Each structure stands twice: as C-alpha cells, then as structure tokens.
Amino acid sequence: MTHRSSRAAVPRCGLHPAPLALALQLAFAAVAAALVLPDSARAQPASAQADRAYSIPAGALDAALARLAAESGLLLAASAELVQGRRSPGLQGRYAPEDALRALLAGSGLQAARRSDGAYTLLPAAERAGAAPATLPPLRAKGRREDETATGPVDGYVARRSASASRTDTALLETPQSVSVVGAEQLAAQKAVSLADGLSYTPGVAQQSAVFSRMVDDLMVRGFNVANGNLGMLRDGMKYQSNVYDGGMEPYGLERLELVRGAASVLYGQLSPGGLVNAVSKRPTVTPLNELNLEFGSYDRRQVSGDFGGAIDADGRWSWRLTALARDADNWVHDVPDDKRYVAPALSWQPDADTRLTLLASRQSVDTRFASPLLYQDVASGVLPRRLFLGEPDFDRYDSDTTALGYEFEHRFANGVKLRSAARRFDADVRWDYMMANIAPVSGGLLYRLASQRDERSSGQTADNSLAFDFDTGALRHSLLAGIDYYRRTYDSHRWRGSAPSALDLADPVRAGAPAIDGTRDRGSDNLGEQTGLYLQDQMRLGRWALTAGARYDNSRSHSRSYLSGARSGQKDDDVTGRAGVVYLFDSGWAPYLSVSQSFQPQIGTDSQSGEAFTPSRGRQVEAGLRWQPADSRLLLAAALYELxxxxxxxxxxxANQYQQGEVRSRGFELEARWQGRQTALIGAFAFTDARVRRSRLAYEVDQQVAMVPRQAFSLWSERRFQDFGLAGLKLGLGLRYTARTNIPERGAQVPGYTLVDAMLGYELGELRPALRGATVALNARNLFDREFFTCTGSDGCRYGEPSTWTATFGYRW
Structure with a gap:
C-alpha cells in the first residue's frame, strides 16, 4: 500500500474539475463510441423478425440453455463438463430458434452444430462443426433458479447472486466476503420505511432510533459507521448522497438492498472499513406490472404507492417502469410530521441481446422534524417523556428535496468483451432548523436549549466505465474486469445559532415561539471533494476453486472554505488498496472461503502535535467463512469469522486538538440463515461483535467497546402460510430482534439491551372470490408489545426508540 498526502492553500472552492479524471472519462467514452456505434447501426437480421419473444436474463449458461429448450422446443446435447461455469449474456426480444441459440452462446466459447436428427450439439468454438457422438445426453429444462440476475428480483427471501461485492453478476457461493441480500418481497412483508428497517434482520448491523432514520440512513456495521460522510451508502453500485442528512433512500423504490460487510475499497474507493450498503433500483420490465397499495396506520398514517411497468413495443425492445409513493402522517413524537413524496420513472432500450440502455431518475421530498440528540442522564432517568416534542413548532423543520438522474449502458461485442458505462447526477436542497436539547442536563424540571438554523445544498456527480471479458490460460478460466470511476461531491452548508426565548418547562411545556437567530455568524462551510479510481479485478476458476484478486489506485482531493473565518484549505491523497480471496465449491453446495481485503478513508485536517496533514485511515480485514446453498434449493446458510x-x-x-494516533479493532462471528419453503419462510441472524478502541489520545476510550455497538445481537423472522389447514391465502409472520447492552466509554455507563417483537398478518382476497384475485390485505406491527428503549452514540447522542406502530395495507396487482 502506498500513500501520499499534502495540504496547501486553495484559491477557490468547488470550481475546478480533476483534469486526469475528465481526460480518462472522455477517452473511454470516445473508444466506446467508436466500437459500439458501427456495431449498433447494423441492420437487424431476418431472424429478428421471427414470431417468438424471449426474455432470458444473463447468467449461468446451463440455466439459460435449459430455459431456451423449454420455451423453443429445441433439443440440445452437451456434456455437463463443457457448459459448467460458463456464462450467457441472456436474451431479450423476438428471435427464430436458431438465432436465439446463437445469441445465448455469444462470448461463451461454444458453438452449436445441427445433427441429422434435428438436435443441436454444443462444441468448443475452435472445433469444426460436425456430427457429435449420439451418446451425449440432451440438455432439458430443469426448473432451476439460476435465471436470477444481480439486479433483478429475489426469489422469495433467498438470493443466489449479487454484484455488490464484485461489480459483476456473481453467485453468492463464489463470493469470498460476507454479503446479505434483502429483496423487495421482504421489504414489503416487514413494512420497512427506511434502509435501517430493511436491514434490521441482517447480522452485524446497529442502528439509531427509527424517527431519526426517516431523514438519515445511519448504520454501524461490524463496529464502524458506514453512512457518515457518504462512506458506505451506494445506489446501483455508485456513490449516492453527498451529505448524510440529505433525506435517506425510499425502500419502496428498491428491487434489492444489499449489505457487504468488511473492507471493500478495492472496487469503490474511499469507504468505511465496516463495509457498504448498495441499494439496487427497480428497473423496467417487459412483463406487465401493475400494483397499487393503500396504507393506513398509527398516528394518522395515510399512504398510497404504486409500481407499474411493461413493454412499450411488441418486440419488447422498449420497456418502462414508474414507481411512486405519497405519505401524509404524524409521528409518535408530538408535533412531528412524517410526510414524503417519491417518484421514480425508468426507461430501457434493448435493440438486441447484446445491447441495453437504461435511464433511471427519481425525485423525493421529505417533510418532518429533526430528533435532537439528548444527554444520557436525561434519557436514562426518564426525566424527558419520549413522546414530548422538545423543539418549537414555529421554528423546527426538516424539508429535503432530492433529485437524481442517470443512465446505465451495456454492450457485448462479438469477441465476448463487455462494455459497461454508468453515470448519475444527484442534487439535494435541505432546510433544517431545530432546537438543540443536549447542551445542559435538565435542572429543576427545566430544559435549556439552543437554536440551530441550517440551509444546505449538496450535489454528487459519479461515473463508472469498465470492460469485462473472459479468457483461459490453460486450465485456469479468467473473468477480468478493468475500469475507471469518478466521484465529485459538493456540500455547501450555512449554519447559524440562536438562543431560545426561555427554558422549556417539562411539567407545563408552553411554547416560547421562534428563537432569536444571530445571522451575522455563519458557522458553515463550502466543501468540494473529488475522487478518481482505477481498478482491476480477476475472478478465476480452476476446477472447484474460485479465486478473486483485485487492486485499485485512488487519487482524491478536497477543498473547504469556512464562512466564519474565511480560511481556505485543500488536501490531496492517493492510495492503493487490494483484495484476495479463495472459495472451494463442493458438489453438495458447501463453499468455504478465505479472504483479505483493505479500505481507506481520507481524514481532513492537520495533526495538532506534528502539524502534518492527516493521512487516510486504513482498514484491513481477514475473513474466513462458510456457505451452504444446495442446487435446486431455496436455502442459504452462511457463517463468517473475521478480524478487522x-x-x-x-x-x-x-x-478540540486533533491527533492521528487511534486504532480500532473489531473481531466477530456472524451467522445467517435463509430458507424459503412451499408454505414456510425463515430468516435468522446472529452476530458477536467485539469492537474495541485499541489506541486513542483519550485514555478512557482505550480497550472499551465502541459506542452503540452491541456485543451480541440476534434476530429471527418466520412466515407461515396455512394452505394445508384449509386456510389458503392466509399468512402469518412473526419477528424477534434482540440487541444486547451497549457502551458509553466517556461515562463508563451502559445502555440497556432490549428485545422487540414484530408481526404481520396477511390474506389474499382472491381465495374468497375469484373476482378479487390479485387483491391482498395485510396488518403489520413493529415493536408489538411497546417496549421502551433508547440508543446512544455517546453521552450526548441518545434517542428514544420507536414505540408500537401499526399499519394496514390494501394492495391490488393485475
């Protein structure tokens, strides 16, 4: 690993792009255009006018051929060894059977030879097509689930593939790192309204109060914060928000929510060592989709949501999707709204099996109020009622408007090389005023507060371009990925302070009105950050061995200007990170693995002792794991042991002097189980996390457990249908979430642990009357028994947990 860091005065903030990044991006785009345009401009072959439409996703070649055989009636013959481990680009559109077979074999290294009996034999492309031995068995459809793609729907609660840990569509069994995948079906069944809710049944995750998560996706993974400063929150494999307070991501707009645990900078650049969360957007579909939901619930909750899509033309070359949500609701904290508007249109164009362009956009507005952090002694003593609003209704607000627009483009050339290009622009406008309630302990029943007024704008521009191709070196099969990505973030924050007219009397909380704001002292700053990365990854197969190796070079720069002092500063860093992992694949579905991975995270400022600019903090993880996912099953068991x-x-x-002398070590053990049966589904997770501060300038931190990170956490969700009991259409879900006590090092205090129970009862109304087919009703409860609890990030960062909440949903799909 190498690193260089420098610090210098900067004449201006936020206006100069990185020349290297722009030059590389333009060069990549020019080469792509030169290669793709002539190929895309060719006339459609006559076979494209055939009368059969196919929709076969990219994936394992044997599964794609089996599906083609089932749909087209072709009889195929091949040895299992010949097709094992090979990939197919998939098939979308109308094709004659022979042309469909040829398209599925593109880039696989195989070709089809027609026999005299009308069947087709698969041969290596280097061999001359001819008659093959008649003893080769025909390849027939088996109904397997390898047709799943890394961006498509999850089959129930059990995923088989993911791209978050590799940037390629890879089987989970071949991934040498811990990955959890939560599909849209689970998000809907558990009524997740935030990413924190969506990950509440995955191991290794700690989170703050749900009222806080309505505006912030704030998560701790393996003892490290993955959200603060956008250090681990991705959308469709690219950095998303530039400010942690930009308003969060709406779960209803996601096809998948994926969590990669542990250091992962080799593909994404600057990240928290805890890992990353990748939210995968819903994409256009050629299959007609019509869904409408009405929700009513606790605290005057009213919500309508819809998800629509389908093919635009008869050939399925054009497809669309529109996902939208509108919510008007109050909150369990008095005088706090929970309103949201969300709309996400998407459009896809696929002129042939080798080319696809998808446009993705979204617009989100959030109207709520900020949950001020509280002092530990005030929360632990119960002196502050958990439902009491501690701000001023005429002053407090949180209004967030965010917009995102981007594209994804893929093209596979005749030689099997695959080009992928993606880019997105994100903008956020946040108006955020609140009363700070953690400045002094409650005294004599009075709460003393300060006012904070904030006006913030941020943006993020990200692009990723890569080339992938497969080749063999002897018995070793390679899938090579090489790319360049770029991320530019701006964050312009204006912050003013003021005093409250009077203390808040908790016994008689009469509001004092708007506070007096000192508009002459802007405590905010204007910030710019840029990152350019070059990455290379090789996924290799040697018999039963799957090996992954990768390396990345990053160049990052940051600039800031203080509005209060006028001081300007800038910093440049570069770093090299890597990863190596190995998996052994047994026929029975067992897959043990071992991996080493790295991360880096820039630190802004100078050391108060040496005067030198901070170097990036670095993370290194060693992980050993074991997965079991038998073929033709809907079962996944995973275990991981790690040191980070x-x-x-x-x-x-x-x-307030800063020193770069700290070290945090996290050791742990995690278990995850997912099973989808005919009438029963089960999700289980356990995590033991020993995350300790090993070195620090603050003596009280040394050898203490990191704040808000429980040493043990356990969750279990079970869902049951009752068709065998004569109650077809009825389903019941029960969930249990246990979090052990957590630590507050500066006080030597403990935050009590807690156990929460969730429940779901649903019914398919079509079982009552055929005319109601597609209609469903569901009742969800979170924290069913109204357990009181609170979480703390420190002695002045505590928040109450969410009480019992109920939601009734009426849905209709047609």
Missing part, C-alpha cells in the same frame, strides 16, 4: 482493524484514526482531546 482500522489504523491512523483521528481523535480529539477536551480542547
């Missing part, structure tokens, strides 16, 4: 260290951590003393 982050060095060069910045800590501050009581005088």
């Amino acid at each position: 260290r982050q060095t060069d951590v910045v800590t501050a003393d009581a005088n």
Whole structure:
C-alpha cells in the first residue's frame, strides 16, 4: 500500500474539475463510441423478425440453455463438463430458434452444430462443426433458479447472486466476503420505511432510533459507521448522497438492498472499513406490472404507492417502469410530521441481446422534524417523556428535496468483451432548523436549549466505465474486469445559532415561539471533494476453486472554505488498496472461503502535535467463512469469522486538538440463515461483535467497546402460510430482534439491551372470490408489545426508540 498526502492553500472552492479524471472519462467514452456505434447501426437480421419473444436474463449458461429448450422446443446435447461455469449474456426480444441459440452462446466459447436428427450439439468454438457422438445426453429444462440476475428480483427471501461485492453478476457461493441480500418481497412483508428497517434482520448491523432514520440512513456495521460522510451508502453500485442528512433512500423504490460487510475499497474507493450498503433500483420490465397499495396506520398514517411497468413495443425492445409513493402522517413524537413524496420513472432500450440502455431518475421530498440528540442522564432517568416534542413548532423543520438522474449502458461485442458505462447526477436542497436539547442536563424540571438554523445544498456527480471479458490460460478460466470511476461531491452548508426565548418547562411545556437567530455568524462551510479510481479485478476458476484478486489506485482531493473565518484549505491523497480471496465449491453446495481485503478513508485536517496533514485511515480485514446453498434449493446458510482493524484514526482531546494516533479493532462471528419453503419462510441472524478502541489520545476510550455497538445481537423472522389447514391465502409472520447492552466509554455507563417483537398478518382476497384475485390485505406491527428503549452514540447522542406502530395495507396487482 502506498500513500501520499499534502495540504496547501486553495484559491477557490468547488470550481475546478480533476483534469486526469475528465481526460480518462472522455477517452473511454470516445473508444466506446467508436466500437459500439458501427456495431449498433447494423441492420437487424431476418431472424429478428421471427414470431417468438424471449426474455432470458444473463447468467449461468446451463440455466439459460435449459430455459431456451423449454420455451423453443429445441433439443440440445452437451456434456455437463463443457457448459459448467460458463456464462450467457441472456436474451431479450423476438428471435427464430436458431438465432436465439446463437445469441445465448455469444462470448461463451461454444458453438452449436445441427445433427441429422434435428438436435443441436454444443462444441468448443475452435472445433469444426460436425456430427457429435449420439451418446451425449440432451440438455432439458430443469426448473432451476439460476435465471436470477444481480439486479433483478429475489426469489422469495433467498438470493443466489449479487454484484455488490464484485461489480459483476456473481453467485453468492463464489463470493469470498460476507454479503446479505434483502429483496423487495421482504421489504414489503416487514413494512420497512427506511434502509435501517430493511436491514434490521441482517447480522452485524446497529442502528439509531427509527424517527431519526426517516431523514438519515445511519448504520454501524461490524463496529464502524458506514453512512457518515457518504462512506458506505451506494445506489446501483455508485456513490449516492453527498451529505448524510440529505433525506435517506425510499425502500419502496428498491428491487434489492444489499449489505457487504468488511473492507471493500478495492472496487469503490474511499469507504468505511465496516463495509457498504448498495441499494439496487427497480428497473423496467417487459412483463406487465401493475400494483397499487393503500396504507393506513398509527398516528394518522395515510399512504398510497404504486409500481407499474411493461413493454412499450411488441418486440419488447422498449420497456418502462414508474414507481411512486405519497405519505401524509404524524409521528409518535408530538408535533412531528412524517410526510414524503417519491417518484421514480425508468426507461430501457434493448435493440438486441447484446445491447441495453437504461435511464433511471427519481425525485423525493421529505417533510418532518429533526430528533435532537439528548444527554444520557436525561434519557436514562426518564426525566424527558419520549413522546414530548422538545423543539418549537414555529421554528423546527426538516424539508429535503432530492433529485437524481442517470443512465446505465451495456454492450457485448462479438469477441465476448463487455462494455459497461454508468453515470448519475444527484442534487439535494435541505432546510433544517431545530432546537438543540443536549447542551445542559435538565435542572429543576427545566430544559435549556439552543437554536440551530441550517440551509444546505449538496450535489454528487459519479461515473463508472469498465470492460469485462473472459479468457483461459490453460486450465485456469479468467473473468477480468478493468475500469475507471469518478466521484465529485459538493456540500455547501450555512449554519447559524440562536438562543431560545426561555427554558422549556417539562411539567407545563408552553411554547416560547421562534428563537432569536444571530445571522451575522455563519458557522458553515463550502466543501468540494473529488475522487478518481482505477481498478482491476480477476475472478478465476480452476476446477472447484474460485479465486478473486483485485487492486485499485485512488487519487482524491478536497477543498473547504469556512464562512466564519474565511480560511481556505485543500488536501490531496492517493492510495492503493487490494483484495484476495479463495472459495472451494463442493458438489453438495458447501463453499468455504478465505479472504483479505483493505479500505481507506481520507481524514481532513492537520495533526495538532506534528502539524502534518492527516493521512487516510486504513482498514484491513481477514475473513474466513462458510456457505451452504444446495442446487435446486431455496436455502442459504452462511457463517463468517473475521478480524478487522482500522489504523491512523483521528481523535480529539477536551480542547478540540486533533491527533492521528487511534486504532480500532473489531473481531466477530456472524451467522445467517435463509430458507424459503412451499408454505414456510425463515430468516435468522446472529452476530458477536467485539469492537474495541485499541489506541486513542483519550485514555478512557482505550480497550472499551465502541459506542452503540452491541456485543451480541440476534434476530429471527418466520412466515407461515396455512394452505394445508384449509386456510389458503392466509399468512402469518412473526419477528424477534434482540440487541444486547451497549457502551458509553466517556461515562463508563451502559445502555440497556432490549428485545422487540414484530408481526404481520396477511390474506389474499382472491381465495374468497375469484373476482378479487390479485387483491391482498395485510396488518403489520413493529415493536408489538411497546417496549421502551433508547440508543446512544455517546453521552450526548441518545434517542428514544420507536414505540408500537401499526399499519394496514390494501394492495391490488393485475
């Protein structure tokens, strides 16, 4: 690993792009255009006018051929060894059977030879097509689930593939790192309204109060924050928000929510060592989709949501999708709304099996109020009622408007090389005023507060371009990925303070009105960050061995200007990170693995002792794991044992001096089980996390468990249908979430652990009357028994947990 860091005055903030990044991106785009345009401009072959439409996703070649055989009636013959481990680009559109077979074999290294009996034999492309031995068995459709893609729907609650840990569509069994996949079906069944809700049944995750997560996707993974500063929150494999307070992501707009645990900078650049969360957007579909939901619930909750899509033309070359949601609701905290508007249109064009262009857009507005952090002693003593609004109705607000627009383009050339290009622009406008309630302990029944007024705008521009191709070196099969990505973030924050007219009397909370804001002292700043990365990854297969190796070079720069002092600063960093992993694949579905991976995270500022610019903090993880996912099953068992260290951590003393002397070490063990039966589904997770501060300028932190990280956490969700009991259409879900006590190092105090129970009762109304087919009704409860609890990120960062909430949903799909 190499690194270079420098710090210098910057004449201006936020206006100069990175020349290297722009030059590389333009060069890549020019080469892509030169290669793709002539190929795309060719006339459609006559076979494209055939009368049969196919929709076969990219994936394992044997599964794609089996599906083609079942749909077309072709008789195919091949040895299992010949097709094993090979990939197909998939098929979308109308084709004659022979042309469909030829398209599925593109880039696989195989060709089809027609026999005298009308069947087709698969041969290596280098061999001359001719008669093959008649003893080769025909390849017939088996009904397997390898047709899943890394961006498509999850089959029930059990995924088989993901791209978040590799940037390629890869089987989970071949991935040498812990990955959890939550599909849209699970998000809907558990009524997740935030990413934190969606990940509440996955191992290794700690989160704050749900009221806070309505505006912030704030998560701890394996003892490290993956959200603060956009250090681990991705959308469709690229960095998303530039400010953690931009409003979060709407789960209803997601096809998948994926969590990669542990260091993963080799493909994404600067990240938290805890890992990353990748939210996968819903995409256009050629299959007609019509869904409408009405929701009513606790605290005057009213919500309508819809998801629509389908093919535009008869050939399925054009397809669309529109996902939308509107919510008007109050909150369990008095005088706090929970309103949201969300709309996400998408359009896809696929002129042939080798080319696809998808446009993705979204617009989101959030209207709520910020949940101010509280002092530990005030929450632990219960002196502050958990439903009491501690702000001022005439002053407090949180209004967030975010817009995103991007594209994804893929093209596979005749030689099997695959080009992928993606880019997105994200903008956020946040108006955020609140009363700070953690400045002094409650005294004499009075709560003293300060006012904070914030006006913030942020943007993110990200692009990723890569080439992927397969080749063999002897018995070793390679899938090589090479690419360049670029991320530019701006964050312009204006912050003012003010005093409350009077203290809040908790016994008689009469509101004092709007506070007096000092508009002459802007405590905010204007910030710019840029990152350019070059990455290379090789996924290799040697018999039963699957090996992954990768390396990345990053160049990053940051600039800031303080509005209060006028001081300007800039910093440049570069770093090299890597990863290596190995998996052994047994025929029975067992897959043990071992991996080493790295991360880096820039630190802004200078060391108060040495005066040198901070170097990036670095993470390194060693992980050993075991998965079991038998073929033709809907079962996944996973276990992982890891050690994760982050060095060069910045800590501050009581005088706000900063020192880069810290180190955090996390060791743990995680279990995850997912099973989807005919009438029963089960999700189980357990995590033991020993995350300790090993070195720090603050003596009280040393050898203490990281705040808000429980040493043990356990969750279990079970869903049951009752068709065998004569109650077809009825389903019941029950969930249990246990979080052990957590630590507050600066106080030497403990936050009590808690156990929460969730429940779901649903019914398909079509079982009552055929005319109601597609109509469903469901009742969800979170924290069913209204358990009181709170979470703390520190002695002045505590928040109450969400009480019992109920939601009734009426849905209709046609």
